[in-house]
Amino acid sequence: MGRWKSALALTAVVLSYAAVVAADDASMSKDLGATIALQGMPCDKVIASKRNGDSDYNATCKDGNRYHVFVDANGRVVVKKL
Amino acid sequence: MPPTRRNPGNAPTGAAGTAVDAKGTTQPPANNTPPVAQRPSAAPAPALDLNSLKERLKDTRAIGLFTKLSLKNQVDDLLSQLRAFHAKKSTSSLADLRQRYDLLLLKVLSLLQDGDPPLATAISQSRDSIWGILSDPQQFAKL
Numbered sequence: 001m002g003r004w005k006s007a008l009a010l011t012a013v014v015l016s017y018a019a020v021v022a023a024d025d026a027s028m029s030k031d032l033g034a035t036i037a038l039q040g041m042p043c044d045k046v047i048a049s050k051r052n053g054d055s056d057y058n059a060t061c062k063d064g065n066r067y068h069v070f071v072d073a074n075g076r077v078v079v080k081k082l
Numbered sequence: 083m084p085p086t087r088r089n090p091g092n093a094p095t096g097a098a099g100t101a102v103d104a105k106g107t108t109q110p111p112a113n114n115t116p117p118v119a120q121r122p123s124a125a126p127a128p129a130l131d132l133n134s135l136k137e138r139l140k141d142t143r144a145i146g147l148f149t150k151l152s153l154k155n156q157v158d159d160l161l162s163q164l165r166a167f168h169a170k171k172s173t174s175s176l177a178d179l180r181q182r183y184d185l186l187l188l189k190v191l192s193l194l195q196d197g198d199p200p201l202a203t204a205i206s207q208s209r210d211s212i213w214g215i216l217s218d219p220q221q222f223a224k225l
Binding site: 038055069075077 | 145146147148149151152153155156189193
């Protein structure tokens with residue numbers, strides 16, 4: 001019985017961690033999508049993003065557009081089409 | 083029954099609209115309308131607290147970090163253009179700058195309206211007050 005309880009608790013922890021990671025991914029995609037739109041570039045929805053480093057991402061949009069989004073040395077957000 | 087000297091509820095009037103003065107004597111009402119200061123009126127426009135709005139915008143979770151930084155870049159750009167305008171070193175007219183300000187505010191509002199409606203409302207209500215500060219050289223210089 002104790003093993004079952006432990007297994008259930010572990011599953012709950014893993015699932016909640018996965019939910020947190022998924023929520024983080026979703027909010028990051030939303031953030032990147034809004035940033036791209038603010039720069040006047042087309043992107044209906046960010047479907048994938050890859051972190052290159054601190055404040056440096058590659059974003060792939062649903063419409064096929066890909067962008068490099070990063071913060072330059074002057075603290076400006078730069079969006080470059082790939 | 084003598085009039086009460088102290089009114090426990092701090093009610094300024096006695097029965098049927100009669101006023102009780104400091105000496106406790108009852109005065110007939112001058113007329114049936116309440117004094118102007120007590121008359122209910124439309125809610126006044128809230129006083130503009132630019133710093134509070136700035137802090138709320140920084141703290142809101144409705145906008146991500148990249149987006150906030152991007153917005154800050156655009157706000158800084160507009161402030162530079164306004165600074166140049168007030169220094170008479172700009173080719174842009176005040177109408178052009180107002181258009182850019184409106185566009186930027188629209189972007190902010192569209193980002194906030196779903197995630198933080200109270201902040202979106204507060205900013206929307208302050209739109210003209212903020213522009214009043216930005217377009218006035220003396221007030222702008224104090225920013």
